[in-house]
Amino acid sequence: MPHKSASVKTIPDIVVGRLPFYLRTLRALAAEGREITSSSDLGNRLGLTSAQIRKDLSYFGEFGKQGLGYNIPFLVDQLRRILKVDRVWEVVLVGFGDLGRAIAHYHGFHDRGFEIRMVFDSDPAKIGQSLAGFTVDDMNAMVEKVRAAKVRVAMLAVPATSAQKVADLLIKGGVRAILNYAPTTLNVPKGVAVQNIDPAAHMQHMTYYLEP
Amino acid sequence: MPHKSASVKTIPDIVVGRLPFYLRTLRALAAEGREITSSSDLGNRLGLTSAQIRKDLSYFGEFGKQGLGYNIPFLVDQLRRILKVDRVWEVVLVGFGDLGRAIAHYHGFHDRGFEIRMVFDSDPAKIGQSLAGFTVDDMNAMVEKVRAAKVRVAMLAVPATSAQKVADLLIKGGVRAILNYAPTTLNVPKGVAVQNIDPAAHMQHMTYYLEP
DNA sequence: CAGTGTGAAGAGGTTCACAGCG
């Protein structure tokens, strides 16, 4: 990995994490036929301050026009380019239990840059099944097949007890981004991104604030 | 709402948000039969520093023993009490499409403090269905039924276009915590908690770091 | 002497406020 160039300021991860929400909101505006928006309009819709929106976007360039605001289709294009979703990423899904099947059926990924192309499970009863247009493959073949297809993005929907082992295999096969649905913390080497989905954790976060 | 008492220091929301992960990890340790852990052990498993763990826990009390560490079953009990999941919360699920059905089938909520007790949808074709032990009810009856049952926690799995309307109804019925699966930002009054689940947003966060 | 609990220092993120431009 090349060392940081002095001319490129590093962008805070927390800023990158907000961009998908900006993009989501801008696309909803575009769908309503809007052409122009402003940092305060976006801020209101996103529950953020206008200053934060302007500051975040300014890390990547000057996308607005003073006195006018932002051109929505233009900003959508810029964000898609920045997030590298101006293309479709092939995704490998591991685990075809209830959760994996639900993910496979979910239609929300496609127009946001992702297409599930391979599904693996270790359960002989599931291997060979072809619900939802996928054929479930044997996990013993996973490393090789993932490597051969150069897939770099995975969704992990296996039990917590096997999640780390499976993650290690995925990384061995060349995967560099893992969306982890298993309720456990993954240990991964530098250069591999992990994002966690744990609905129950979100629920517990909220109950803290409820009266008993 | 009573004004803040001077003697109670306010706990940062970001700290509260980490507690469910501490609890999750501690329960995994307990399941392995472990009795004792330390801030550095927990930190390693969670990908955090030991100082952060100690500091976070210190907001709520002195749970450890110097020179020894933390008693796992004791700390589990404390966190369950703090997060108010030393009880089971009744949950209303709205939306019985692919996503809602998947949530209804998901077994991960039960032993973390949540039980789905009511399901609503507005589609006449779905009302009356009783997959997975739930009978889908008419959304027109939702406000009254939620109010009558005093349900305060909801999961929202409706299309983005109707999410705000449905959220408003839930709040009218007395709901104070909403897990929002719809890919849109909800506007809610003070006193209502919202947590968002958007897997595609997480994916886009990660692709930013991938090489093209 | 291992490991907690915690003030203080440091790092990082957000908001302010205004110059500058269309």
Next chain:
DNA sequence: CGCTGTGAACCTCTTCACACTG
């Protein structure tokens, strides 16, 4: 004149480092 882009101020969160204790 409205709204962006941005240094500077402000605030919040994290890490340090050490007194203290079982």
